[in-house]
Amino acid sequence: MQTVDVVVVGAGPTGENVAGRAVAGGLTALVVEAELVGGECSYWACMPSKALLRPVHALRAARRVAGTREAVTGELDVAAVLARRDSFVSQMDDSGQVAWLDGAGIGLLRGHGRLVGERRVDVTGPDGTVVEVEARVAVVLATGTTAAVPDVPGLRDARPWTSREATSSSRVPGRLVVLGAGVVGLEMAQAWRGLGSEVVVLDRGERLLPRQERFAGELVEQQLLEDGVDVRHGAAVARVERDGDGGPVTVHLEDGSTVTGDELLVAAGRRPATGDLGLEVVGLEPGASVPVDDSLRVTGVDWLYAAGDVDGRALLTHQGKYQARVCGDAVVARSRGEEPAYLAEADEAMVPQVMFTDPEVASVGLTGAQAAERGLRVRTVEHDLGAVAGASLHADGYRGRACMVVDEDRGVVVGATFVGQDVADLLHSATVAVVGEVPLRRLRHAVPSYPTMSEVWLRLLEDYGL
Numbered sequence: 001m002q003t004v005d006v007v008v009v010g011a012g013p014t015g016e017n018v019a020g021r022a023v024a025g026g027l028t029a030l031v032v033e034a035e036l037v038g039g040e041c042s043y044w045a046c047m048p049s050k051a052l053l054r055p056v057h058a059l060r061a062a063r064r065v066a067g068t069r070e071a072v073t074g075e076l077d078v079a080a081v082l083a084r085r086d087s088f089v090s091q092m093d094d095s096g097q098v099a100w101l102d103g104a105g106i107g108l109l110r111g112h113g114r115l116v117g118e119r120r121v122d123v124t125g126p127d128g129t130v131v132e133v134e135a136r137v138a139v140v141l142a143t144g145t146t147a148a149v150p151d152v153p154g155l156r157d158a159r160p161w162t163s164r165e166a167t168s169s170s171r172v173p174g175r176l177v178v179l180g181a182g183v184v185g186l187e188m189a190q191a192w193r194g195l196g197s198e199v200v201v202l203d204r205g206e207r208l209l210p211r212q213e214r215f216a217g218e219l220v221e222q223q224l225l226e227d228g229v230d231v232r233h234g235a236a237v238a239r240v241e242r243d244g245d246g247g248p249v250t251v252h253l254e255d256g257s258t259v260t261g262d263e264l265l266v267a268a269g270r271r272p273a274t275g276d277l278g279l280e281v282v283g284l285e286p287g288a289s290v291p292v293d294d295s296l297r298v299t300g301v302d303w304l305y306a307a308g309d310v311d312g313r314a315l316l317t318h319q320g321k322y323q324a325r326v327c328g329d330a331v332v333a334r335s336r337g338e339e340p341a342y343l344a345e346a347d348e349a350m351v352p353q354v355m356f357t358d359p360e361v362a363s364v365g366l367t368g369a370q371a372a373e374r375g376l377r378v379r380t381v382e383h384d385l386g387a388v389a390g391a392s393l394h395a396d397g398y399r400g401r402a403c404m405v406v407d408e409d410r411g412v413v414v415g416a417t418f419v420g421q422d423v424a425d426l427l428h429s430a431t432v433a434v435v436g437e438v439p440l441r442r443l444r445h446a447v448p449s450y451p452t453m454s455e456v457w458l459r460l461l462e463d464y465g466l
């Protein structure tokens, strides 16, 4: 039996940060990891997907400026792109992250963790040996999610790609069919299209990105179509079959049509990795998200916490790391008999997210529609980002749009969206305005440098009437 103050199950970005926070607060911590230290984000999600997209975007960026356009005489070197992607995942070797744990004084136990009792976790190692671990203070679940594969006849038997294969493949499929038009589906559709695949996106909805401002889905779809991606809306899948072992895969749609590809990527959302975590020990449902309060403590169990994707609050690395800071500090505070100094309040109406497609979609907070649904008296102003000097310098014929959602009663921004090439880093200015509840009358004194794309803030404020 090993005993430490805090046992963290799952060493993704969330688990690592919870443990780091606990140790910084004077506690001892052990992380339990079944696969690679660094988690999904480092090896099969954020890092490899952005590494695949970046060269595609860099080439387009050069082609969008007269002068450099003429200097681009070739196509992407696919082998070099894939090699660069592999270097970003450290060739699937987690020794760098293990060294970070060592340096931070955090213990590591490799194996599958499972709750077996109050503050007790059994860890089944790669060789089947079971190690019993006890936490003096708290157990933190940070096991993340896995790809959801819908219950469509023939789909599993067709051995589809999930996000794991889509981010790690060393082969460019001739034809790629993408089932699901969310963030994973659209980012990977554009990456593989850029690397040479023929791509069809099957969207069961009527327009892309229905939870974003309408112009976001419209601008992304316009670009995808110009890239030669075939986007099918209202595409309900009836069944799937693969021809032989490794042959083409055919998707039969309910309208009787078929789509055939060499690979089928299922990008239909995520499932919490809680199916075999021992949740029944504390009366929770295996397979479901773990319900937590704003200190990330599991409802009704004072020694158990959950943070990151596994709690279902906001499935993003930066929100998981934010929750990790709150959770780790809360565990430390309570171990001293104190209450947490702060809680997680930015997981719902203040969440920033960037979809790294071309154009990028960077948004924070509420859309106009979401704010209105909450009963806020809002006014939304939109502006053509291409009309801003900084954007027109950035790319010839720059195409983009920005909007700001204002709570009229409080005079503050509750949401903002920027769509266009290289808008990702514009987002944090909006996040600061939303989280800081900066009054519009103060924002007019936040002067953006000339000529930057941030000048769109001036235009939005002018359009609002300031």
Ligand SMILES: Cc1cc2nc3c(=O)[nH]c(=O)nc-3n(C[C@H](O)[C@H](O)[C@H](O)COP(=O)(O)OP(=O)(O)OC[C@H]3O[C@@H](n4cnc5c(N)ncnc54)[C@H](O)[C@@H]3O)c2cc1C
Residues within 6 Å of the ligand: 009, 010, 011, 012, 013, 014, 015, 032, 033, 034, 035, 036, 037, 038, 039, 040, 041, 042, 044, 045, 046, 047, 049, 050, 111, 112, 113, 114, 142, 143, 144, 145, 163, 167, 184, 273, 276, 277, 307, 308, 309, 310, 314, 315, 316, 317, 318, 319, 320
């Ligand atoms: C293709 C793709 C691209 C993405 N891109 C972005 C992006 O650009 N930006 C962004 O913010 N988010 C992105 N995300 C989301 C991001 O990957 C997740 O929000 C993030 O990984 C969540 O971190 P986590 O630590 O909570 O979980 P994970 O990263 O999933 O880590 C959980 C860890 O727990 C381990 N584990 C699970 N069960 C057990 C067990 N029983 N015992 C021991 N260990 C266990 C797993 O092996 C894993 O290492 C992307 C997701 C995908 C799929």
Ligand SMILES: NC(=O)c1ccc[n+]([C@@H]2O[C@H](COP(=O)([O-])OP(=O)(O)OC[C@H]3O[C@@H](n4cnc5c(N)ncnc54)[C@H](O)[C@@H]3O)[C@@H](O)[C@H]2O)c1
Residues within 6 Å of the ligand: 150, 151, 179, 180, 181, 182, 183, 184, 185, 187, 204, 205, 237, 267, 268, 269, 270, 314, 315, 316, 353, 354, 355, 356
């Ligand atoms: N850049 C980023 O920040 C980034 C990138 C990738 C993923 N992520 C995170 O990862 C999470 C998962 O991404 P995702 O794209 O898998 O999920 P998602 O929820 O964004 O999109 C899922 C898509 O699949 C469709 N779908 C769901 N069930 C279906 C079914 N049975 N048949 C057909 N279509 C179906 C949905 O309509 C939707 O279009 C997201 O919540 C996101 O936050 C973030």
